[in-house]
Amino acid sequence: MSAPTLERPAPDETALQRQFDATIAADHRIEPRDWMPEGYRRTLIRQVAQHAHSEIVGMQPEGDWLLAAPSLRRKSVLLAKVQDEAGHGLYLYSAAETLGADRADLTDKLIEGKQKYSSIFNYPTLTYADVGVIGWLVDGAAICNQVPLCRSSYGPYARAMIRVCKEESFHQRQGYELLMTMMRGTPEQRAMVQDAVDRWWWPSLMMFGPPDDASPNSAQSMAWGIKRHTNDELRQRYVDMSVPQAQALGVTLPDPDLTWDEASGHWRTGPIDWDEFTRVISGSGPMNAVRIARRRAARDDNAWVTEAATAYAEKHGA
Amino acid sequence: MPDVTAEGGHGAVPTGPEVPVEPRRRAVRRDWPLYEVFVRGKRGLNHVHVGSLHAPDDEMAIDAARDLYTRRNEGVSIWVVKAVDITASSPDEKDPLFAPSGDKVYRHPTFYEIPEGVPHM
Numbered sequence: 001m002s003a004p005t006l007e008r009p010a011p012d013e014t015a016l017q018r019q020f021d022a023t024i025a026a027d028h029r030i031e032p033r034d035w036m037p038e039g040y041r042r043t044l045i046r047q048v049a050q051h052a053h054s055e056i057v058g059m060q061p062e063g064d065w066l067l068a069a070p071s072l073r074r075k076s077v078l079l080a081k082v083q084d085e086a087g088h089g090l091y092l093y094s095a096a097e098t099l100g101a102d103r104a105d106l107t108d109k110l111i112e113g114k115q116k117y118s119s120i121f122n123y124p125t126l127t128y129a130d131v132g133v134i135g136w137l138v139d140g141a142a143i144c145n146q147v148p149l150c151r152s153s154y155g156p157y158a159r160a161m162i163r164v165c166k167e168e169s170f171h172q173r174q175g176y177e178l179l180m181t182m183m184r185g186t187p188e189q190r191a192m193v194q195d196a197v198d199r200w201w202w203p204s205l206m207m208f209g210p211p212d213d214a215s216p217n218s219a220q221s222m223a224w225g226i227k228r229h230t231n232d233e234l235r236q237r238y239v240d241m242s243v244p245q246a247q248a249l250g251v252t253l254p255d256p257d258l259t260w261d262e263a264s265g266h267w268r269t270g271p272i273d274w275d276e277f278t279r280v281i282s283g284s285g286p287m288n289a290v291r292i293a294r295r296r297a298a299r300d301d302n303a304w305v306t307e308a309a310t311a312y313a314e315k316h317g318a
Numbered sequence: 319m320p321d322v323t324a325e326g327g328h329g330a331v332p333t334g335p336e337v338p339v340e341p342r343r344r345a346v347r348r349d350w351p352l353y354e355v356f357v358r359g360k361r362g363l364n365h366v367h368v369g370s371l372h373a374p375d376d377e378m379a380i381d382a383a384r385d386l387y388t389r390r391n392e393g394v395s396i397w398v399v400k401a402v403d404i405t406a407s408s409p410d411e412k413d414p415l416f417a418p419s420g421d422k423v424y425r426h427p428t429f430y431e432i433p434e435g436v437p438h439m
Contacts, residue, residue, distance in 0.1 A: 033406070045339040050331035058328055083389065090386055094369045097352065102341035103372060104349055114338050118329035142328045160369070167390075207329030209322045217333055231330075281322065281332065306374075310350065313374035 052092035122285030135175015153225030357393035
C-alpha cells in the first residue's frame with residue numbers, strides 16, 4: 001500500500017467551483033487556502049481593506065480630543081477606545097493578507113486615494129460632545145453593520161468581526177454614558193449635545209450606503225454570503241434602535257419627517273441627501289485632505305523607527 | 319455614484335472595479351516578516367490561533383501580540399511563529415491525507431453495542 005501523497009493532478013475549475021458553491025450553500029466557511037472564484041477574492045479584499053482603512057482613519061476624529069479630555073477618567077476611556085480602533089484595523093489587515101493582499105501596499109493605496117474609507121470620518125469633531133455622539137451613533141451604526149458580518153462566509157473576516165463586535169459594545173456604551181452625563185449638566189452642555197446630534201445624525205444614516213435600488217452589486221455579495229442584509233434593511237434596524245435611545249437621552253433627532261408607522265412597526269425618516277454623500281465620499285468632505293495627510297505623515301515620519309527595528313533585528317540575527 | 323456597500327464596517331465604502339486590490343510587485347521589499355499568533359486563554363486550555371501581525375523579530379512580535387490580542391486579559395500565554403515556518407496539509411477537506419481515518423468507525427465508542435442494563439459504560 002502506498003502512502004498518501006500531497007502531489008495530485010489539479011482538479012478542473014468546474015469541480016472547484018461546484019465545491020465552493022456547495023460550501024456556501026451549506027453555510028460553511030471558506031478558509032484561506034481554499035479555491036475561491038477570482039471575483040469573490042477581489043470583492044473581499046476590497047471590502048476588508050477598506051473596512052481596515054476605516055478603523056485606522058477612524059482613530060483621528062476622536063484622537064483630536066485626547067489632549068483636551070475633561071478628566072483623567074474620560075482621557076483613559078478615550079485612549080482605550082482609540083487603541084481599540086487601531087486593533088480593529090490590524091485584525092482586518094491580517095484577514096486581508098490571508099487573501100493575498102500586502103499590508104504595506106494597502107496602506108499605500110489608501111494614502112494615494114485609490115482605496116477609500118468610510119465617509120463618516122470626513123466630518124470634523126467640533127466639541128467634546130462629538131466624542132459621545134460618535135460612540136453612540138457612529139459606533140452604533142457600525143455595530144448594526146458588523147454584527148451580521150460575524151457570519152460572513154469568509155472565515156478569517158468572520159472571526160475578526162466577532163472580536164471587533166465584542167469590543168464595539170464598550171465604544172457605544174461609553175459614548176452614551178458621556179452624553180447622559182452632559183445632559184445632566186448645564187444648559188450649555190445640553191446644547192452642545194443637541195448640536196452634535198444635529199450634525200452627526202444624517203451622516204450616520206448615510207453610513208449604510210445608498211438605497212437598495214442604487215446598489216447594483218449587492219445581489220452578488222448576498223449570494224456569496226459576504227453581505228447578509230441590504231443597506232436599507234440595516235438602516236431601518238438602526239433607526240428603530242436609535243429613536244428610543246434619543247428619547248431616553250432627551251435629545252431631538254434633526255428630522256421633522258421622523259414618524260412612527262404603526263402599521264409596519266417602524267420609524268420612518270425623511271429623505272436623505274445623497275448628493276452630500278456623493279460629494280463626501282468622492283473627496284470633497286470637510287476633512288478628507290486632513291485625514292489622508294495625517295496618515296501619510298504617520299507612515300513617512302515614523303519610517304525611521306521601522307528601519308531602526310529592522311536594522312536591529314538583522315544585527316542580532318533574528 | 320460608485321457602487322457603495324455598507325459593509326465597510328464603519329460605513330459605506332465604494333466596492334466597484336475602480337478600487338484596485340492587486341498588490342504591486344516591488345523590486346526590493348524590506349518588510350517585517352509575518353507572524354501567526356496563538357493565545358492560551360486561561361490555564362487548562364490549548365493555545366488557539368487568533369490572527370497574525372508583522373514584527374521585526376520574535377521579541378517584538380510577542381510585545382505586539384500582547385498589545386493587539388490581549389488588551390482585555392484574553393490570554394495568559396502567547397506563542398508567535400513565523401508564518402513561513404508553518405507546514406500545512408492541503409486545504410481540500412476531501413484530501414486523501416485524511417482518508418485513512420474515514421473508514422475506521424470502530425475507533426468510536428458508538429461502534430460497540432452494549433446491553434442497556436450494563437452500568438457505567
